[in-house]
Amino acid sequence: MMQVHDSTVEFDTDLFYIDTFAHGRKRSIGILIYREGGEAVVFDSGMPDSTSKILSSLDAFGIKKTSIRHLLLSHRHIDHAGAASTLLTHFPNALVRIHPFSAKHLAEPSKIYRGGRELFGDYAAPMSPVSADLIRGVLDGEDIHVGKEAVQAIYAPGHTSDHVVYYIPSRRTLYCGDAVGAYDTTRNRVYPTCMYPSFDYEKYKSTLCRILQLDLEALVFPHFGVVSGKCANQILEGSLSAYGELEEILKESAGEDDEMKITRRLMSAFRDATEIFPESVRERAAEYMARGFLAGSKMATTSS
Numbered sequence: 001m002m003q004v005h006d007s008t009v010e011f012d013t014d015l016f017y018i019d020t021f022a023h024g025r026k027r028s029i030g031i032l033i034y035r036e037g038g039e040a041v042v043f044d045s046g047m048p049d050s051t052s053k054i055l056s057s058l059d060a061f062g063i064k065k066t067s068i069r070h071l072l073l074s075h076r077h078i079d080h081a082g083a084a085s086t087l088l089t090h091f092p093n094a095l096v097r098i099h100p101f102s103a104k105h106l107a108e109p110s111k112i113y114r115g116g117r118e119l120f121g122d123y124a125a126p127m128s129p130v131s132a133d134l135i136r137g138v139l140d141g142e143d144i145h146v147g148k149e150a151v152q153a154i155y156a157p158g159h160t161s162d163h164v165v166y167y168i169p170s171r172r173t174l175y176c177g178d179a180v181g182a183y184d185t186t187r188n189r190v191y192p193t194c195m196y197p198s199f200d201y202e203k204y205k206s207t208l209c210r211i212l213q214l215d216l217e218a219l220v221f222p223h224f225g226v227v228s229g230k231c232a233n234q235i236l237e238g239s240l241s242a243y244g245e246l247e248e249i250l251k252e253s254a255g256e257d258d259e260m261k262i263t264r265r266l267m268s269a270f271r272d273a274t275e276i277f278p279e280s281v282r283e284r285a286a287e288y289m290a291r292g293f294l295a296g297s298k299m300a301t302t303s304s
Contacts, residue, residue: 002229004275006185008057009064011226015171018057019224020046022079022121023278027185027224029079032175034168035063037147041070043166043175044222048082048125055090057080068094071142072151074177075163076102077126077195078116078213085128096130097144097163099155100137106130119195119288123278138164157213158204160194165211174232179207182223182276183241190239190272192246193223196288199296201243212236223276245269246293259294261278266290 001043005011007029008019012043014035022029031054032043040063046054058065068091076098084106098106105112111128116124138144140155148171156179158164166175181190194201216232225237246269253262267286274282274289 002009002227002231004225004227006225008060009226010061011228012171012173013029015173015218016061016063017220017226018054020050021053022047022050023051023120025278028276030129030220030222030224031156032220033058033061033063034146034151034171034173035067036090038067039069039147040064040067041072041144041146041151042068042069042087042094043072043220044074044177045071045083045087045121047079047123048086049089050083050125051086054083054087066093069146071096072104072144072153072164072166072175073098074165074175074179074222075099075160076105077160077178078112078120078127080177081112082116082127085109085130088099088130088134095134095136097136097138097153099164100139102162103132103135103137106135106179107132115252119280119284120278121284123281126238140164149224153214156208157282158200158207159195160198161200161203163207165182165207167214169215171266172215173220174214174216174218175220176211177222179204180211180219180221180236180241182273183219183221183225183227183235184272184275187272190235190242191270192239192242192288192289192293194243194289194292194296195291196295199292201293201296204243205240208236208240218251243293247297248296250297263287263290266293 016033143150218228270286
């Protein structure tokens with residue numbers, strides 16, 4: 001039986017989902033906490049101003065800040081890495097883990113912040129640097145120990161070149177980051193997260209094929225919610241289908257030279273997908289995703 005969670009909850013023993021109330025909204029950005037044997041890890045950090053909500057949720061769940069050993073970041077975008085520095089000031093025993101390419105961007109986050117401002121505007125608060133001695137690169141296939149269990153890092157490019165997903169084999173749970181897409185709990189469907197300029201369609205498809213090989217019982221989406229049960233592969237295949245719909249738009253536009261017209265057609269396919277954003281940002285988000293798919297698809301065609 002499928003179960004869907006779209007609020008702050010302990011959805012399974014010692015697995016916690018936290019709604020960070022990003023942009024002052026429910027169901028926009030969430031993070032995962034996994035606790036085992038007196039230790040805990042936090043998956044992603046949310047926007048730069050998410051710290052207080054995360055800390056109050058940890059207190060409510062009885063998770064000690066001193067128990068947190070790792071802050072595992074899926075990628076460098078501000079809505080996933082933005083609060084890393086401020087959270088670490090409250091987690092005295094924790095290191096932040098991220099793909100090695102992006103370590104330098106956490107230590108000097110001006111590029112992350114500029115990208116965040118371009119999309120989110122005033123909703124993107126300034127981002128503080130993470131001390132370099134607290135940053136460790138995470139490698140594909142690496143086991144990150146939590147108590148007596150492990151979280152496996154899996155390199156998952158496509159959404160960005162530095163994207164990592166995190167798999168908890170003992171719990172058959174995957175923290176998806178943005179590698180799979182954004183999950184709509186009300187419509188039970190996945191929307192593409194093909195943001196310009198980082199999206200690579202061919203790499204996304206390879207990542208999905210790799211994820212489909214995992215033994216999965218639960219998928220955790222920062223955008224937004226948790227889906228558990230024997231439907232995991234169905235949800236993942238739904239992500240591929242959503243991108244297939246975008247491919248059809250490109251096929252119908254074959255031979256057209258007006259890229260702006262094609263972009264507008266793609267934008268129309270993202271209207272529902274942008275509901276996770278503040279209303280004033282949605283048009284820009286739809287344009288970023290349309291341009292991202294158009295550019296990312298060209299990249300795939302060029303490489304084939």
